[in-house]
Amino acid sequence: xxxxxxxxxxxxxxxYFRHPxxxxxxxxxxxxxxxxxxxxxxxxxxxxxxxxxxxxxxxLLALQSPLSIAFHVAAFIAALYHATTWFNATQVAMPxxxxxxxxxxxxxxxxxxxxxxxxxxxxxxxxGVF
Amino acid sequence: xxxRLIRLEVFRYNPDTDTEGHxxxxxxxxxxxxxxxxxxxKVKETLDPTLNFRWSCHMAVCGSCGMMINGEPRLACHTxxxxxxxxxxxxxxxxxxxxxxxxxxxxxxxxxxxxxxPWIIRKDKQPIEQGEYRQTPKELLRFRQYAMCINxxxxxxxxxxxxxxxxxIGPAALALAHRYNQDSRDQGRDERQEVVATKEGxxxxxxxxxxxxxxxVHVDPASALQQMKIASSFDWIKEHLLPGGGK
Amino acid sequence: xETIQTDVAIIGAGGAGLRAAIALAETDPKLRIALxxxxxxxxxxTCAAEGGAAGVIKPDDSFDIHFxxxxxxxxxxxxxxxxxxxxxEAPKELLQLEHWGCPWNREPDGSVAVRPFxxxxxxxxxxxxxxxxxxxxHTLFQTSLQFDSIKRYDEYFALDLLVDAGRCQGLTAMxxxxxxxxxxxxxxxxxxxxxxxxxxxxxxxxAIKTGDGMAMAYRAGAPLKDMEFVQYHPTGLPNTGSxxxxxxxxxxxxxxxxxxxxxxxxYGMGPETPVGxxxxxxxxxxxxxxxxxxxxxxxxxxxTVTTPWGECVLLxxxxxxxxxxxxxxxxxxxxxxxYLGVDIVKDPVPIRPVVHYMMGGISTNTQAATPLPxxxxxxxxxxxxxxGANRLGSNxxxxxxxxxxxxxxxxxxxxxxxxxxxxxALEACADQTQQRIRALFSRTAGTxxxxxxxxxxxxxxxxxxxxxxxxxxxxxxxxxIHELRERYRRVVLTDRxxxxxxxxxxxxxxxxxxxxxxxxxxxxxxxxxxxxxHQRLDFPExxxxxxxxxxxxxxxxxxxxxxxxLDVVITRSQPGIRDYSGGHQ
Ligand SMILES: Cc1cc2nc3c(=O)[nH]c(=O)nc-3n(C[C@H](O)[C@H](O)[C@H](O)COP(=O)(O)OP(=O)(O)OC[C@H]3O[C@@H](n4cnc5c(N)ncnc54)[C@H](O)[C@@H]3O)c2cc1C
Ligand code: SF4
Ligand code: FES
Numbered sequence: 001x002x003x004x005x006x007x008x009x010x011x012x013x014x015x016y017f018r019h020p021x022x023x024x025x026x027x028x029x030x031x032x033x034x035x036x037x038x039x040x041x042x043x044x045x046x047x048x049x050x051x052x053x054x055x056x057x058x059x060l061l062a063l064q065s066p067l068s069i070a071f072h073v074a075a076f077i078a079a080l081y082h083a084t085t086w087f088n089a090t091q092v093a094m095p096x097x098x099x100x101x102x103x104x105x106x107x108x109x110x111x112x113x114x115x116x117x118x119x120x121x122x123x124x125x126x127x128g129v130f
Numbered sequence: 131x132x133x134r135l136i137r138l139e140v141f142r143y144n145p146d147t148d149t150e151g152h153x154x155x156x157x158x159x160x161x162x163x164x165x166x167x168x169x170x171x172k173v174k175e176t177l178d179p180t181l182n183f184r185w186s187c188h189m190a191v192c193g194s195c196g197m198m199i200n201g202e203p204r205l206a207c208h209t210x211x212x213x214x215x216x217x218x219x220x221x222x223x224x225x226x227x228x229x230x231x232x233x234x235x236x237x238x239x240x241x242x243x244x245x246x247x248p249w250i251i252r253k254d255k256q257p258i259e260q261g262e263y264r265q266t267p268k269e270l271l272r273f274r275q276y277a278m279c280i281n282x283x284x285x286x287x288x289x290x291x292x293x294x295x296x297x298x299i300g301p302a303a304l305a306l307a308h309r310y311n312q313d314s315r316d317q318g319r320d321e322r323q324e325v326v327a328t329k330e331g332x333x334x335x336x337x338x339x340x341x342x343x344x345x346x347v348h349v350d351p352a353s354a355l356q357q358m359k360i361a362s363s364f365d366w367i368k369e370h371l372l373p374g375g376g377k
Numbered sequence: 378x379e380t381i382q383t384d385v386a387i388i389g390a391g392g393a394g395l396r397a398a399i400a401l402a403e404t405d406p407k408l409r410i411a412l413x414x415x416x417x418x419x420x421x422x423t424c425a426a427e428g429g430a431a432g433v434i435k436p437d438d439s440f441d442i443h444f445x446x447x448x449x450x451x452x453x454x455x456x457x458x459x460x461x462x463x464x465x466e467a468p469k470e471l472l473q474l475e476h477w478g479c480p481w482n483r484e485p486d487g488s489v490a491v492r493p494f495x496x497x498x499x500x501x502x503x504x505x506x507x508x509x510x511x512x513x514x515h516t517l518f519q520t521s522l523q524f525d526s527i528k529r530y531d532e533y534f535a536l537d538l539l540v541d542a543g544r545c546q547g548l549t550a551m552x553x554x555x556x557x558x559x560x561x562x563x564x565x566x567x568x569x570x571x572x573x574x575x576x577x578x579x580x581x582x583x584a585i586k587t588g589d590g591m592a593m594a595y596r597a598g599a600p601l602k603d604m605e606f607v608q609y610h611p612t613g614l615p616n617t618g619s620x621x622x623x624x625x626x627x628x629x630x631x632x633x634x635x636x637x638x639x640x641x642x643x644y645g646m647g648p649e650t651p652v653g654x655x656x657x658x659x660x661x662x663x664x665x666x667x668x669x670x671x672x673x674x675x676x677x678x679x680x681t682v683t684t685p686w687g688e689c690v691l692l693x694x695x696x697x698x699x700x701x702x703x704x705x706x707x708x709x710x711x712x713x714x715x716y717l718g719v720d721i722v723k724d725p726v727p728i729r730p731v732v733h734y735m736m737g738g739i740s741t742n743t744q745a746a747t748p749l750p751x752x753x754x755x756x757x758x759x760x761x762x763x764x765g766a767n768r769l770g771s772n773x774x775x776x777x778x779x780x781x782x783x784x785x786x787x788x789x790x791x792x793x794x795x796x797x798x799x800x801x802a803l804e805a806c807a808d809q810t811q812q813r814i815r816a817l818f819s820r821t822a823g824t825x826x827x828x829x830x831x832x833x834x835x836x837x838x839x840x841x842x843x844x845x846x847x848x849x850x851x852x853x854x855x856x857x858i859h860e861l862r863e864r865y866r867r868v869v870l871t872d873r874x875x876x877x878x879x880x881x882x883x884x885x886x887x888x889x890x891x892x893x894x895x896x897x898x899x900x901x902x903x904x905x906x907x908x909x910x911h912q913r914l915d916f917p918e919x920x921x922x923x924x925x926x927x928x929x930x931x932x933x934x935x936x937x938x939x940x941x942x943l944d945v946v947i948t949r950s951q952p953g954i955r956d957y958s959g960g961h962q
Pocket of ligand 1: 394569
């Protein structure tokens with residue numbers, strides 16, 4: 001008898017249960033759905049604004065419903081999680097070499113966090129919270 | 131030196147007699163400081179000469195002994211028994227066809243290695259008599275990490291993308307393309323882009339990052355792929371959005 | 378049996394085999410090249426070489442000094458025409474590798490960096506951190522991928538050479554994955570099958586280094602030369618035998634015994650040099666044979682440190698500091714830490730001498746040709762008589778390149794004048810392999826196991842053919858190996874599956890190792906002198922009158938082998954004293 005290689009198929013729909021790191025990956029990917037949904041929401045808001053004062057006020061009112069608040073909280077958490085994974089990734093995707101040595105990864109990610117924090121403050125200021 | 135009875139649960143497949151794999155249990159007494167490969171060798175020498183697996187260097191440099199150890203792709207010669215208190219489950223690397231027992235067929239990987247043109251490409255070749263191409267330590271460090279790959283294919287076993295879409299060139303081969311692209315002596319990036327910047331190349335990667343987690347020599351292929359994505363995006367911007375195609 | 382027609386067949390895809398393949402493809406793109414290897418090329422043991430590769434490149438160095446170091450290091454058993462050729466070709470080959478992308482370490486100005494190495498009077502060892510062989514192998518392998526004329530037969534186990542009309546014209550091999558036999562008809566064959574350190578139980582050599590190439594040539598009638606010279610590397614990890622490269626000492630590591638004394642000064646390698654300031658060619662940078670022998674004497678005197686893994690001496694690198702260790706010896710640190718649990722930054726690491734390299738091998742001349750027409754050999758499996766009685770560290774990697782290429786060029790010259798093959802005769806020859814394998818598969822009555830015989834062989838070699846040898850010990854070893862060869866004929870396979878049958882491969886490898894062990898032991902018994910790595914307690918002096926000659930061992934089937942001698946080629950360096958006192962003697 002001769003060769004008869006055994007092919008082990010990967011389950012196409014449940015593969016991510018095979019290892020915790022795949023689940024981690026999937027959860028990261030799922031958070032992007034929330035971020036996407038929030039973008040859609042913003043577009044709707046813009047549409048409402050363009051339609052005139054009345055429809056915009058109706059839109060604002062709808063935002064105050066418990067369901068909407070729940071969605072905002074969820075989206076916020078998802079966005080936070082997504083942003084962290086993203087910033088942590090910057091250190092491998094954008095290495096910076098100064099002289100012979102590479103800048104430590106934590107600095108690169110750290111710089112992103114700092115910029116993020118600053119931008120958030122600016123946005124909050126612009127929104128007139130303070 | 132402490133001895134311990136090690137229980138191994140080893141995947142067996144014999145194409146002559148089996149249509150599917152099964153697990154066989156072995157118990158061997160081993161020194162606590164040993165690696166899984168030592169335990170397998172002891173099984174082969176004292177209990178079962180029909181057990182088959184590859185190995186050679188016993189120092190994590192030849193890349194022969196990749197296998198799944200408790201579900202994780204690892205080098206058997208660099209997986210220490212002291213870290214495994216219970217039964218150790220040993221299986222052939224996933225995502226590759228099994229020839230027999232723990233021996234897989236890496237043909238697809240070998241073919242992909244070649245496709246990224248992993249050699250120095252130059253338009254102006256300098257004759258040997260003129261000495262070396264100058265390269266500073268700084269330039270060396272830009273690619274050395276990516277030249278460390280021992281071709282063990284653990285990253286292919288870890289990569290779910292490769293598991294699902296076999297046309298994906300995959301982590302190690304793409305990291306090798308990056309190694310040559312980053313080398314100051316090389317001028318072949320354009321040629322490699324034809325394979326790298328495609329749906330089979332870096333754009334198939336969704337950045338699971340598993341490759342870098344399992345790589346035994348810290349090549350960090352994921353970083354290479356992300357860097358190539360960024361560079362390819364810049365190429366695109368230059369070509370399509372800048373006046374004169376960025377030329 | 379399927380026949381594969383090719384122009385040149387290469388057995389082995391390590392550094393030597395790959396270099397030969399590339400040289401063939403570059404020189405004549407029309408040549409059909411079959412590159413046959415029992416492992417994927419990048420698994421070849423060249424990948425384990427750590428320290429580096431020697432070639433004259435810096436202005437303070439010269440070919441003459443490299444020549445003198447090599448000849449003296451080899452205790453004048455090197456053929457000097459060969460050494461001459463080698464030292465001139467060495468830098469060209471290393472530059473060629475540089476052009477192919479080898480990541481050599483660099484000086485700040487961008488030129489290649491060199492490091493000191495044992496027995497070398499100048500710094501001339503090119504290195505890629507402490508993974509030099511690894512990078513050389515991968516550079517060669519990757520470079521070879523661009524040549525479509527190099528047809529690889531990965532995981533093909535070469536079995537026998539095909540010899541007809543007094544010429545080598547091919548080989549038989551088994552496709553390891555299907556278990557099927559193939560015959561390769563070739564106009565020239567190059568063997569690059571690597572060393573045979575696995576004859577010994579404690580070695581830096583990987584599992585694949587079983588001397589198959591040597592044994593194949595030997596069985597086909599080509600002589601094995603100087604097989605009694607087996608190099609011990611002074612610094613192996615005591616449990617796994619993993620190598621801690623000579624660069625540890627090149628960078629300034631010191632060897633001390635249990636009293637903390639740098640004992641090398643007591644064995645003609647002193648006076649002591651300041652710690653952390655290694656001086657070339659003295660103390661820790663003495664040649665490997667001397668440094669390994671000093672360990673043996675320390676052991677006799679009771680000066681070694683007792684560890685759970687046996688008697689050791691200590692290699693102390695603490696004074697090098699974390700930065701230098703991480704930059705230049707990262708692999709060493711990792712190996713010692715993970716396999717032995719010692720961090721070299723914080724503690725001295727226990728080590729002992731370990732079997733490392735075969736100076737002997739298939740007899741070749743400076744053109745890499747064996748006495749059997751059509752058969753060429755290069756790399757560790759060959760004995761071109763560069764290394765003499767003791768190889769200097771970092772000469773071997775270059776030897777692979779220089780003589781790998783040379784073998785390719787000689788093969789091309791040979792092809793041009795070979796007549797057409799007699800296919801029927803070659804097929805008849807190949808049938809013999811088939812019968813041999815069939816017989817092995819069908820043998821059921823027998824009591825001998827591979828693991829058992831292998832163990833006995835290893836014990837015999839370690840006990841009697843180690844660092845120091847005696848007449849009585851060697852006689853016992855010769856008899857024992859002869860007996861094991863007898864018993865080998867009664868080995869029974871446990872596994873009769875065709876596909877990837879490692880029980881079968883290990884059986885075949887044991888056969889090769891026994892052939893090599895025979896040549897080592899009979900050669901050692903006949904050489905009644907001490908020279909380089911061959912040390913006899915009963916003949917402690919070098920004897921140039923009788924033994925300034927190469928031992929040539931010829932296979933005689935089941936009978937004891939025939940021994941002959943060949944004069945050493947001396948051109949300009951008469952045998953002298955090997956001085957490793959740093960100029961103090
Ligand atoms: C741990 C270690 C460190 C070293 N460090 C240095 C150093 O720093 N500097 C230096 O100069 N030298 C060093 N050496 C020595 C040097 O590395 C070797 O001598 C050299 O790599 C041998 O290369 P090779 O091409 O002859 O054989 P290998 O690389 O061993 O390759 C042998 C090839 O032959 C093939 N083969 C064998 N048998 C068969 C068969 N039956 N059928 C088909 N194919 C077969 C194998 O598959 C393989 O491809 C070191 C050696 C070791 C072990
Ligand atoms: S990148 Fe790492 S895991 Fe992948 S093949 Fe290379 S060494 Fe192995
Ligand atoms: S045996 Fe070489 S990597 Fe494990």
